[in-house]
Amino acid sequence: MTTPDFTKPFVLPVPAATVERIGSVDLYLPVATGPAPAIVFVHGGPLPAALTPRPRDWPVFQGYAALAADQGAFGVTLDHGFHEPHDLAVGAADIGAAMELVRADPRVDPDRIALWFFSGGGLLAGDWLRNPPSWLRCVGLTYPLLGELPNWPLEERWRADLAVAGSGRLPIVLTRVGREAPQIAVTVTAFTDAAGAAGANLEIIDVPNGRHSFDLLDHTDESRAAVQQAMTLMINALA
Numbered sequence: 001m002t003t004p005d006f007t008k009p010f011v012l013p014v015p016a017a018t019v020e021r022i023g024s025v026d027l028y029l030p031v032a033t034g035p036a037p038a039i040v041f042v043h044g045g046p047l048p049a050a051l052t053p054r055p056r057d058w059p060v061f062q063g064y065a066a067l068a069a070d071q072g073a074f075g076v077t078l079d080h081g082f083h084e085p086h087d088l089a090v091g092a093a094d095i096g097a098a099m100e101l102v103r104a105d106p107r108v109d110p111d112r113i114a115l116w117f118f119s120g121g122g123l124l125a126g127d128w129l130r131n132p133p134s135w136l137r138c139v140g141l142t143y144p145l146l147g148e149l150p151n152w153p154l155e156e157r158w159r160a161d162l163a164v165a166g167s168g169r170l171p172i173v174l175t176r177v178g179r180e181a182p183q184i185a186v187t188v189t190a191f192t193d194a195a196g197a198a199g200a201n202l203e204i205i206d207v208p209n210g211r212h213s214f215d216l217l218d219h220t221d222e223s224r225a226a227v228q229q230a231m232t233l234m235i236n237a238l239a
Helices: 059-070 085-104 119-124 126-130 160-166 182-198 221-237
Strands: 018-022 025-029 036-042 074-078 108-118 136-142 172-179 202-211
Touching: 025 059, 025 085, 036 059, 036 085, 059 074, 059 221, 074 085, 085 108, 085 119, 108 119, 108 221, 119 126, 126 136, 126 160, 136 221, 160 182, 172 182, 172 221, 182 202, 202 221
Parallel strands: 036 074, 036 108, 108 136, 136 172, 172 202
Antiparallel strands: 018 025, 025 074
């Protein structure tokens, strides 16, 4: 039996972390003496509802969240309901609920929150880019889908390539891979063009030899450096 790619290990060593599970949300706890910032990691989709293990139990997201906690922020993972192409609104509602839960936790600084979207989860970034709240300090996008695919027309709400014009000075950290699927790469180019035209605060990390899901597929120095650079930029934006 072939091992699914999503069960492969994270490209960086994973620090030890204390994890609390609250419904569909996992909190990776930092060592902190006062309220700490949080990074909420949003997995891709659509993913079948019956898929196991669920994304928050994948090594890659456990790795990102533990790394965030090790660097002083709550790492937050969740399972959202973007199971079918028409389920984007369900996924968006699940992210909103997770954000409310996290910001209400007295251990979290509610004014220092970041969102980090991966793959098809990039379609859920538009709500946060279009008119970002003051407490949202950074948005991360890693090998993201940011617009329409040829066989998948989207409502404007789900097109991050259109929403980025409203992002103002919100820091955006985009990690793009050189070996991306062409139909996804087109949406990333449209996004960067729109961001440039709008004067968005966009930082781009290129992984020239990286594939989609490079952070678990390509165990190279290039991959490790890109993940660490993205994490550093996210953590710095929360300072």
